[in-house]
Amino acid sequence: MENLVTVPTEYGPINGCKKTSILGREYYNFEKIPYMKAPIGKLRFVDPQPPENWIEPLDCTKDGPPFCNVFFADQKYQGELSGVHINVFTNNIDPKVPYPVLVWIHGGGVVTGNASEEFNGPDYLMQKDVVVVTFQYRIGVFGFLSLEDPELNIPGNAQFRDHICALKWIQKNISNFGGDPNNVTLFGESWGGGSTSYHLISDQSKGLFHKAILMSGTALNNIYTFFPRRNWALRLCQKMGYEGPDDEKSLLEFLETADEREIVMVSGQVMTDEEKNFDGYICAFGPTIEPYNNGNAFLTDDIIKMSKTAWGNDIDIMIGNTSNEMLMLSLCANMPAFFDTYKCFQRYVPREFELPVNSEKRLKYADLIQKNYYGEEEVSVDNVNGLMGVNNDSILWHPTYRILMSRLANGRGKSFAYRFDYVTNNNLMRAKYNIDEKLPEAAHGDDCAYLFRMKGMEYENFSLPINSPAFDGIKLMASIVTNFAKLGNPNVPELKDVNWIPCSIESPLYGLNINENGSKMMEFPEYERFKVFNQLFEDENKILY
Known part of the structure; x- marks a missing residue:
């Protein structure tokens, strides 16, 4: 492919390609770049792990699959457990002055959505001199299962840790794509805006971005600001036919090997009518105050209390x-x-x-x-x-x-x-x-x-x-x-x-x-x-x- 371009990353080289936007401007396209290991088996619910290094350039010219979910646009199941990767778009990989970086967190109400080019095409933003980054991350129960037992090391909020893993990858690698790691703007819409708001509050995200744009979503959104600690994991397993003991270790072992499609399809059925209709829950698994600190706790207190001393109060934002x-x-x-x-x-x-x-x-x-x-x-x-x-x-x-x-x-x-x-x-x-x-x-x-x-x-x-x-x-x-x-x-x-x-x-x-x-x-x-x-x-x- 004559328009192929090779760029180094910390884990190995990748091949991207040139594309032409709908508005006629050429840009460089790098998709399906690994930034964490696929969360398969014992990795389904734990903190993200770095990918294995590689030597030969990976083909990163085509869009990859999203993470497992039922997509809002057509209500069909889509995705794979391996759908955790990052995409980078820029019209210049070697500008005289590094470009500002825009990092997009896709929406989807905690349980759905994806970062595919079909719904997040960079055409319009590629008219400007910026680097645009989108990425896929764990969704629903895979991103928010929270267990009380510290020995299991699943305190919850793994999705936010995926985000942080991607932001750290950007800090280390974006200069290879012409981007300025010291000028990163995090932005998103709906749950993406809410996620951006959470990152402005948690100390784990401090310094990984420098400005933010919150579009139709904040961490205080009445739908997902407060997820109580209930027996969600037990309910999910039982809905899937589990008949074993109700200790967390047994539940985890069941969920680590259960069919991921069934987990996704059944997880929306664990709430009672009262929880859905009167409390307004759209899902059972979401942001939670972590029951213990595994060394990198993301949420440690009520959101409104954390926001009073949040590091993000001192950076500039757009919000609406x-x-x-x-x-x-x-x-x-x-x-x-x-x-x-x-x-x-x-x-x-x-x-x-x-x-x-x-x-x-x-x-x-x-x-x-x-x-x-x-x-x-x-x-x-x-x-x-x-x-x-x-x-x-x-x-x-x-x-x-x-x-x-x-x-x-x-x-x-x-x-x-x-x-x-x-x-x-x-x-x-x-x-x-x-x-x-x-x-x-x-x-x-x-x-x-x-x-x-x-x-x-x-x-x-x-x-x-x-x-x-x-x-x-x-x-x-x-x-x-x-x-x-x-x-x-x-x-x-x-x-x-x-x-x-x-x-x-x-x-x-x-x-x-x-x-x-x-x-x-x-x-x-x-x-x-x-x-x-x-x-x-x-x-x-x-x-x-």
């Missing part, structure tokens, strides 16, 4: 959400089961309160939340605006506010807040769910399509003509993100006369509303709406920030 994250709830009339689940307002009582289902206090709080969004009006499929609002606020906007307030109260880093309100035919999540044009707002995940080419989401007859609003949005978002990565400043010529200033403790949600008809600085409208949650934290005497 879309204008209507839960826009798909507008389809409730066609999905009665979906509606019945989301109309239960007990699920919006903050998980940190640890209130029993149907307790007097929890029911009282649920009623206060419902009245905040509906008044005395009945919740119905004909009026789902309140359901969209309460989901947007409880899951994303209020946690974003808390993270911002904690940073502003305890750190020196700048925080640039944004609200992505850009709507064109490139809002691929709107297209996937066929959202009514009468609801001109951006849905959860819509912003990703303005940074990455998402071939796997493109619809029939999809096009991006030059000089279209969609193409202008891509240019705008690519400029904002790459300029922030380079200089820590998101102000770019495409914003015209707008001066995007960092938010302050007096105005934590004053930021940039990004809109196809003109972006502007404003106090985000969600702030007034979610004050009910501030009051609940005060009533419950819980730490708000």
Whole structure:
């Protein structure tokens, strides 16, 4: 292959190749680079191990498989246990001045998602002089099984350790690809944004990146901020037909040899209806306070307590959400089961309160939340605006506010807040769910399509003509993100006369509303709406920030 290029890494040489982006610019493509051993057998749940060295160049010209999961886009099983690798894209492997590095953590709600080029194509960002890194990591139970017995050395949060392993690989190797290891920006959307937030909090990640972008996700997200320690492992094994003793060593031995596909398919069935519908759990295995320190503990205390002294409070970030994250709830009339689940307002009582289902206090709080969004009006499929609002606020906007307030109260880093309100035919999540044009707002995940080419989401007859609003949005978002990565400043010529200033403790949600008809600085409208949650934290005497 005449466009082959060989680059050294700490474990051995690799072969990449040249590609041409959809916009016509050539770039170098390196995919499926090993950064950890495949977690097979005894390695399934433990901390990541370094790969074996090799001598002959590995073929890293093609995309590798994702890690085992049921993918959200088609609800089909995909992946392999060997799907843990890193991808690097750059238009210059030997620039005169090293490029800033953008490291993307893919989303997927803890249990799904992947970093494949089909959904994370670097075409748009390759128009800029940056190095883009994506990577696959352990998902679901493989990333978050947590056992109490220190002798088993599985305290939990292995997924975060995979992330750290990748970040350390970047520190040691990215200069070989033209990247600057001293200018790394970690960013992600949804669970990827939440993961980025966790890394800003844990001391294990300190110094491995220098700026961050949190897109529609924080460590205080009400879905995955607080995973209680329950008998999840026993439930999973029993769901798979296990009839042995309930000691952790026996459970682990069973899970180390069980079929990985069955583990993935069954792990979503271990929660009770109460845990799913009233507590709002989307999975049983997620971030947890580790029961012991195995020498590199990632989470040692409640997130909000750790955030007060977090190292990441002193680095600059961008943080924001879309204008209507839960826009798909507008389809409730066609999905009665979906509606019945989301109309239960007990699920919006903050998980940190640890209130029993149907307790007097929890029911009282649920009623206060419902009245905040509906008044005395009945919740119905004909009026789902309140359901969209309460989901947007409880899951994303209020946690974003808390993270911002904690940073502003305890750190020196700048925080640039944004609200992505850009709507064109490139809002691929709107297209996937066929959202009514009468609801001109951006849905959860819509912003990703303005940074990455998402071939796997493109619809029939999809096009991006030059000089279209969609193409202008891509240019705008690519400029904002790459300029922030380079200089820590998101102000770019495409914003015209707008001066995007960092938010302050007096105005934590004053930021940039990004809109196809003109972006502007404003106090985000969600702030007034979610004050009910501030009051609940005060009533419950819980730490708000």
